[in-house]
Amino acid sequence: NDNVAANVRCRAEDFARRRQARRCVKAKAKELMLARLMFAFVNFGARKGLADADGGEGVMAAKQRARRTGIRGETYAYWYLRRHGYTLIARNFRSPGIKGEIDMVGYDGRVLAFVEVKTRGVGEEADPSKAQARPEDAVNWEKRRNLTRMAKQFLRARRLESAECRFDVMAIENHAGSCPEVRLHKGAF
Secondary structure, three states: OHHHHHHHHHHHHHHHHHHHHHHHHHHHHHHHHHHHHHHHHHHHHOOOOOOOOOOOOOHHHHHHHHHHHHHHHHHHHHHHHHHOOOEEEEEEEOOOOOOOOEEEEEEEOOEEEEEEEEEEEOOOOOOHHHHOOOHHHHOOHHHHHHHHHHHHHHHHHOOOOOOOEEEEEEEEEEOOOOOOEEEEEOOOO
């Protein structure tokens, strides 16, 4: 009698575990479908580029235009990463006393990825020496040092010191009148 009851309990627990696993798979599939749909919308919106049309003059107008392009680039990157299976847990992480911010933090499988997004308009630079620079080239040693410091602080604050992690750089080149060109460098440094 006891063996029969134990066997029934084991089967019921096994059934519950399998049902929970199916629910998790279904939820992950729905999340991925949502990410694909949202990226399709964002990608459609970016079909003619991420930057504003030239408008206004002066340094402030150029800075505002660059900031808006950067925000659009980060939104595009967010949905691009979600579309490619990342589970993002933080955006625009700042740490007091450390210069800069980490654009995105998320899991790519079991690896925690700190993602720096660089968006540039092709041919937008007034300085010809900078016009040929790729967006990912803007992540120099100082930027890497600051990102590493912030990542260590992020890991300490969330008690994730033992997590496997890496630094990714996403470069988005904005060509006026066409979809952005995206390069994701996993494990960039």
